Structure formats: structure tokens, C-alpha cells
Amino acid sequence: MVKAIPLNYPMDTQALLEVLRPLGDAVMLDSSQPKTEMRFGRFDILSAAPEILVRTDIQGVSIRRDGLWSSVATDPFDYLESLINQLDAQCEQTELPFKGGLIGFWSYDLGRSLETLPEHASTDIDLPWMQLGLYLWAFVIDHQNRSAWLVHQPKVSNRVMQRLAKIANNLGHEANTELFDFTLEHQWQANQSKQAYRQALEKIDHYIRAGDCYQINYAQRFKSQYTGDPYGAYQRLKSVAPTPFAAFIETDHGTLLSLSPERFLQVSATGAVETRPIKGTRPRGSTLEDDQQQIEELREASKDRAENLMIVDLLRNDLSRACKPGSVKVPELFAIETYPNVHHLVSAVTGQLAQGQSALSLLKQCFPGGSITGAPKIRAMEIIDELEPDRRSIYCGAIGYISADGRMDTNISIRTLLCQKGTIYCWAGGGIVADSDIDDEYQETLNKVNNLLSALS
Secondary structure (H helix, E strand, C coil): CEEEEEECCCCCHHHHHHHHHHHCCCEEEECCCCCCCCCCCCEEEEECCCCEEEEEECCEEEEEECCEEEEECCCHHHHHHHHHHCCCCCECCCCCCCCCEEEEEECHHHHHHCCCCCCCCECCCCCCCEEEEEECEEEEEECCCCEEEEEECCCCCHHHHHHHHHHHHCCCCCCCCCCCCEEECCCCEECCCHHHHHHHHHHHHHHHHCCCCCEEEEEEEEEEEEEECHHHHHHHHHHHCCCCEEEEEEECCEEEEEEECCEEEEECCCCEEEECCEEEEEECCCCHHHHHHHHHHHHHCHHHHHHHHHHHHHHHHHHHCCECCCCCEEEEEEEEEECCCEEEEEEEEEEEECCCCCHHHHHHHHCCCHHHCEECHHHHHHHHHHHCCECCCCCCCEEEEEECCCCEEEEECCCEEEEECCEEEEEEEEEECCCCCHHHHHHHHHHHHHHHHHHHC
16 A cells, blocks of 8 residues: 655745755656646655666666666566556555656657657757656645645655655745756857748748648757756746646756646546647737737637647547547647746647556557647658757657556656756747748747746846
């Protein structure tokens, strides 16, 4: 039986993270609550010191156990499934989303282990295609029910858990407002000029008109050099862009700072599935009237609605691979979601896992998310590799958890930055269709990340 120790609420997650970071491989899945009231923000999940660490890269699958790395000849998803199946799934607190399990990331480049893709784009970031830790304990903060818990698998001793619980309860109730030091050393630099961006979109237009594809999600990358603590960057980013699917993940290869507003795949304990693709973006207005005008323009934009609908159809097909026949539905189409700097056009696709399918098998069959590739997916990924100068790394992959009881929640890692060896990377992209205006598309990519880049500058 999974145990859940009640803790004091509210909890200072910043102070808690400071305690956990020295333990190694610290992770925080951040709902941006309770200061904001976003529709999907409820739980924060924090942990560190995983029992096992699993990585996949071009060399294959590597496992770290007891501090030692070894290679294994196996499918990474099958190996992760075996780890989950070894855990106890029963818990006295059934509402808690995480009861021990996997936390980590799947980079966009993991798609290379699932499909045969060309190798045109430069590889200049050393990040695993996938890294997940098997975390046997975690702090879970429920902002809806105003409660906090330390959950742990039976394998973890009560002595260790009592020590962690005592540390957490002694953190105090007042939020720590200390800002960690973080400084950009240079201005942000894009990996392509506006003219190069224009030429790439003209090539995409050619492919669309030739019938190769209907839509391509095209992105550009920004980078700078920095000094200081990446958590200081996360603090500043979160202050300007709180989102319900945020994350802070530390690895040997760098630190991930995700301020994603987009859910990729969620699976409940009963196998209910949801994905929420974002297609269509407008900036926030400077006045209330201007803001409402931006919303109405987005709601009625035929190009954005068509783009959104294409991806909904793609995701319906992806979910159908792992869901019961007839269970895949579209309960929300063209809903407006508002964030501090942008409005998004969002739809929801739902389903029910078929017998014999799991959260991991669903993820494998749907990865990478269709909202950030284009349609049809494989041809879109080929064109992306041909036209984008650099591989995407973590951008447009996924970050999240898979719990011992079969639950899963992952984001699409947009609005996501990587701090690695003194360099910080940030990406922005948008969906390109037949009637896309190049200048508008270029500006849309800037609208999505300007507040993030400015916050760090």
C-alpha cells in the first residue's frame, strides 16, 4: 500500500525545492497555483533522488542504478513499462495524481527512435532523447483541496519519510521571496534571419501546394549566454508567464524551464484520455476593449480555425490507435484560453484506453504531438528537419509524470527553455498553412516568447 503522510498547507515550494536540489535530479511539476486561478492548475509535484534513471539517445538505452550506468538492449517504452509494473498502485488517498512512478522528459528528437527521419538539421545540443527517473516518493500539493502530502512506495523506509516530512513541515507558511541570481551575458540571437525564415516559409508553401502536406509547424531558436542559477531564470519567467503545465527539471545535461500552457496527453486511473491542442494565437490587448477585440478576432479567424481543425483530426486518428473504437470524441472545439501575454484557440479530444493499452503505449503511438509537427505527421517531420537549421531537442517534446496507478499527465514542451553549460536556449514556432501570411507568422512566433525573452533580458 502506498502511504500518504499529511503535511502543512500552504507549503513554500521554493524553499522545498531548495532542500531537494542537493539530493540530485530534482523535479518540480508546477501548476502555478494558488496565486493564479487557471482552469487546469491544481497539483504541484516535487521529488528528487530517483531510484533508477533511464536515458535514451542515439547510442540506445542506458540505466543508472546505485550510481552506476549500464547499457541495455531494449525498447525504452517497454523498459519504462516494466518499471511501472513493479510498483504498488494502491493508495489510501485515491485523489492524489502521483503515487510514485516516472517523472521526466521526452525530447522531440525521440521521434527518431520511432520513425525513420532525414538528418539535415544541425545537432549542437547534447541532451538525451528521453530521460525519466523512477521516483519512489514525492511531495504532492493539492491547491483545490488546500492539502499537502508526502506519498511514498512501501519500499521506502518510514524513517526516511518521517525525516522528509519533518523538513517540509518546518519550512514555514510564508512564501520565500528570495530571488536567485541570474544574468544574461548577451542579447538573444536567432538561429535564422527574417529573410531565411521567409525563404523557409516559401518552401513550405511550395510543399503545401504540391500536396506534400496540409500544415507545417515551423520554429526558430534563440540563444544567449548566462551566469547564475537557472532557478533564478525560472522565477522571473514564472512571474510573467504562469501556466498550468510548468516544470523545473535538473539533469546532468542541463536544466529545463518549462512554462507550457498546452496539455499533450492526460490519462486517468480508469483510462480516460484527453489531449488539448493549441492552434491559433493572438497577443493580449493594451486595453480591455483591445483585449476583447483580439479575442473576437481569434474566435472568428478562418485560418486559425482551419489550422486547429486539421490538428484535431490528426489527434483523433492518433488517439484511435490506443483507444476503444467509438470512444474518441471532440467535446470542445475552438475554445478561447487566456494567458498573461497571449490568447490561444484550444480544442479538446478525448477517448478511453482500449484493453491491453496503457499510458505509455498511448504516448508511444502519439509521439511527438501532432499540434507541433503538422499534417500528415511523418511528412511534416521530414520537412521540419529539412528546413529548420537546428534540431529541436526538448522543444516540442513532452514533460510530465506516469504514476504507479496508470495515471499520466504531460505537457507539450513549448515556451520551454534549456540552460546548458552557460548557454540558454528558447524556441518559438507556429502552424503554416496555404493562406499563411509570412510577416504575420514571423510576428506570431515573437508574440509567443517576447515576454519570456524580455523577462530574462
